[in-house]
Amino acid sequence: MKSLHVDVLVVGAGLSGVGAACRLAQLSPDRSFAVLESRETSGGTWDLFRYPGVRTDSDVHTFGYPFRPWEGKHTLASGESIRDYIRDTAREFEVEDRIHYGQRVISAAFSWGTGRWTVKSETIDGLIEHTATFLYLCTGYYSYDTGHVVDFPGRAEFDGPIIHPQFWPETFDPTGKRIVVIGSGATAVTLVPALADRGAAHVTMLQRSPSYVLPIPGSDALGAGAGAILPKRLGQRLVRGKNLLLNVGQYELSRRFPRASRRVIAALNRAYLGKDAVREHFTPRYEPWDQRMCFVPDGDFLRTLKSGRASVVTDTVDTFTPTGIRVGNGDEIRADAVVTATGLRIEVAGGITFTKDGQIFDPSDSWFYKGAMFGGAPNLAVCLGYTNNSWTLRADLTSRFVCAVLNEMSARGAATATPRLDPDLDEGEPPFELSAGYVQRSRHLFPKQGTKKPWTVRQNYFHDRRLMSPKRVDDGILEFAALPEKPSVDSLPLGAVVGGS
Known part of the structure; x- marks a missing residue:
């Protein structure tokens, strides 16, 4: 393909990237844009993950795009239905033809002289260079190429297959097999009932330590009732608003009253498994929401354990x-x-190498501005969702914020938008408030967070909605500037004049 020269380059065509493209088309229609996707298909996580039972662990009404409400009565949704939803959205909002596949972005270089990024992509035909005024990274927060692999002693001695859920083999048939699932997070809790339902002889979940498992209704009674009484759009907004309030409220109450939250969750578990099993296998050492909660629709995981088709062992390998x-x-x-099911390998900003006028720029050494941009980095944003709520809630706030920044740049005739660093910033905790192993292993990869806004990430939708409002773009910290009158030859990007391939 030929090199692209656009106003905005979006990297990634998963849930976040397609949502970003739709928001650009809606809110910044005067800006040209394109989406670069490393794989040969869209859908991101929801196309990559194919393990049995794969589903969202957030309710679909807040997980869906606010501009295209999710339809259906189920609380959680399968990976396949989410993948179809992403692709249908791209077609409906006419952004599918903006996606360029087989483009693995490896580097991005910004020139202050031209106010543009030069982006290099690896393709089947070799390296291609693109340029853009603004670079928006929608690559998620983990590596698609490798999961977190634990080098367990003796694994080479095992006679059967050892499978990581991120790379599930299509040919694997669980029928009649005894299967051990190592892990206790959302993936493991999803796999156990799914493998049992697919005919496994027995499934054992081997966990080093327990996680919180919270049974929730599999369908939304209010949603079904609202759909029968109210106009469709109004009913969808009501259900989304209700779920948003419940999600935020549950998290905040759990953090403020952890002992009460523990008792409620334990009581719900005991209703399925009894007191002894809960005490031995479902009493975590950490507080609720120190790690992400494992939601199980209609208690499917707990019901599978109760049936005897699966069991839990709490011990080390x-x-x-x-x-x-x-x-x-x-x-x-x-x-x-x-x-x-030992987790993900964190990778912030897609593993891309960044430079500004030839100087290396590392996002992990940078201060996080509104959870979306980096201090001192011009025309660059990253889309990271919530860890304690639906990913899409924050992803969409970020995309709307990016559009507001672009519109402000147009209104001012500015070439760059750069968060200006506060010299008195004090460093706070990393932006993700989880003690999960995959997060703790990768703390050094996350941007630095301050102790006061707008350099903090609160993991609270209502706080962020106000902080990232388009009306608050001009906050005195985000600096808008024109180009120098005479950019030097040395500042021109290497790919400023390139042909196609």
Whole structure:
């Protein structure tokens, strides 16, 4: 393909990237844009993950785009339905033809002299250079190429397949097999009932430590009732607003009253499994929402355990054996296959190398401005969703904020928008408030967070909605500037005049 020269380059065509493209078309229609996607298809996470039972762990009415409400009565949605929803949205809002596939962005260089980014992409035909005024990264927060792999002792001795959920083999048939799932997070809790329903002889969830498992209704009664009484659009807005309030309220109450929250969750678990099982396998050492909650629609995971088709072992892996896994107490769990639901490998900003006028710029050494831009970095934004709520809630706030910045640049005739660093900034906690292993392993990769706004990420939709309002773009910190009158030859991007390939 030929090089692109546009106002805005969006990197990534998953849930965030397609949402960003739709918002650009809606809110900044005077700006030209394109989307670069490293894979050969759109959908991001929801096309990559194909393990049995894959689903969102947030309610679909807040997980869906606000400009295209989710239809249906179920609380959670399957990975396949989310993938179809993303693609249908791209077609409906006519942004599908803006997506360019097979473009793995490896570097981005900004020139202050031209006010543009030069972006290099790896393609099947070699390197291609594109230029854009504004670069918007919608690559998520983990690596698509590798998951977090634990080098368990003896794993080479095991006779059966060892599968990471991120790379589920299409040919694997669980029928009649004894399967051990290592892990206790949302992926493991989803896999256990799905594998049992697909005919596994028995599924054992082997966890080093327990997680909070919260049963929720599988369908939305209010949504069904509202749909029967109210106009469609009004009913959808009512359900979305109700779920948003419930999600934020549950999180805030859990953080303020953790002991009460623990008791409620334990009581719900005991209703399925009894007191002894909950005490042994479902009493975490951390407080609610120190790690992300595992939601189970209609208690499917707990019902599967109660049925005897699955079980939980809380212990450490001593070693793999040819026929299974020996745990810390010396027992062996027999297995025909092992699934290592051991988490993701964090990768912020898609692993791209950044420079400004030839000087390396590392997002992890930068201050996070409104959870969307980086201090001292011009015309650059990143889309990161919530860890305690639906990803899309914050992703859409960020895309609307980016459009507001672009519109302000147009109104002022500005070439750059740069968060100006406060010399008195004090460093606070990392922007993700989770103690999960995959987050703690990667704390050094996240941007620095301050202790006061707009250099903090609160993980609260109502706070962020006010902070990122288009009316607050001109906050005295985001600096808008014109180009120098005579840019030097040395400041021109390497790909300023390039042909196609």
